[in-house]
Amino acid sequence: xxxxIAIDGPGGSGKSTVSxxxxxxxxxxxxxxxxxxxxxxVAVLRAGIDPADGPAVTAEVARHRFDQRAGxxxxxxxDVSGEIRSPEVDRAVxxxxxHPGVRHLMVEAQRDxxxxxxxxxxxxxxDIGTVVFPDAPLKVxxxxxxxxxxxxxxxxxxxxxxxxxxxxxxxxRLDRSRTTSPLRPADDAVVIDTTxxxxxxxxxxxxxxxxxxxxxxxxx
Numbered sequence: 001x002x003x004x005i006a007i008d009g010p011g012g013s014g015k016s017t018v019s020x021x022x023x024x025x026x027x028x029x030x031x032x033x034x035x036x037x038x039x040x041x042v043a044v045l046r047a048g049i050d051p052a053d054g055p056a057v058t059a060e061v062a063r064h065r066f067d068q069r070a071g072x073x074x075x076x077x078x079d080v081s082g083e084i085r086s087p088e089v090d091r092a093v094x095x096x097x098x099h100p101g102v103r104h105l106m107v108e109a110q111r112d113x114x115x116x117x118x119x120x121x122x123x124x125x126x127d128i129g130t131v132v133f134p135d136a137p138l139k140v141x142x143x144x145x146x147x148x149x150x151x152x153x154x155x156x157x158x159x160x161x162x163x164x165x166x167x168x169x170x171x172x173r174l175d176r177s178r179t180t181s182p183l184r185p186a187d188d189a190v191v192i193d194t195t196x197x198x199x200x201x202x203x204x205x206x207x208x209x210x211x212x213x214x215x216x217x218x219x220x
Contacts (some may be wrong), residue, residue, distance in 0.1 A: 012149025
């Protein structure tokens with residue numbers, strides 16, 4: 001195949017695992033755009049800048065280079081793959097990523113990354129089908145019940161499920177209500193509820209949609 005497969009969805013919907021497995025199956029590269037925003041948040045926190053200060057945050061982010069290589073997230077060439085998953089970044093990333101200037105910088109960096117890979121990739125995030133690659137040949141939006149999403153994240157992190165569910169709810173509210181690039185399915189996205197599905201079952205459905213696109217439909 002050629003072109004971008006856009007995989008969007010909220011935290012815990014399975015998009016990271018599905019995207020990586022899909023890229024492996026198709027033999028193409030994978031880009032985690034959320035890691036760009038997390039790396040930007042690392043830069044802001046290291047600089048001691050208030051994540052809510054839009055002009056200062058945007059100016060700081062503009063000073064840095066963001067890249068992914070072999071699955072590692074690089075900030076100015078430094079591997080920050082571990083640091084971007086810290087609780088401090090978890091708390092601040094929604095604030096940092098909500099600033100329009102930051103989103104503009106990240107979108108350009110993500111598009112440039114895909115161009116450098118030849119234009120074909122599985123790209124996951126929260127606004128890939130709506131903003132970053134609105135002309136992607138296939139757009140997929142993954143969702144799952146709040147309870148299942150929290151259980152998945154709790155298994156990954158080792159944190160209390162109730163705490164994780166509260167944090168996911170907070171992130172959902174911020175992501176869906178922001179003025180710039182809110183989290184929502186593209187109008188022509190294939191919507192897949194992953195609550196009762198295995199990873200391979202979800203990947204199978206995405207591949208089926210790729211082979212015979214029926215976009216704008218739900219595959220409950």
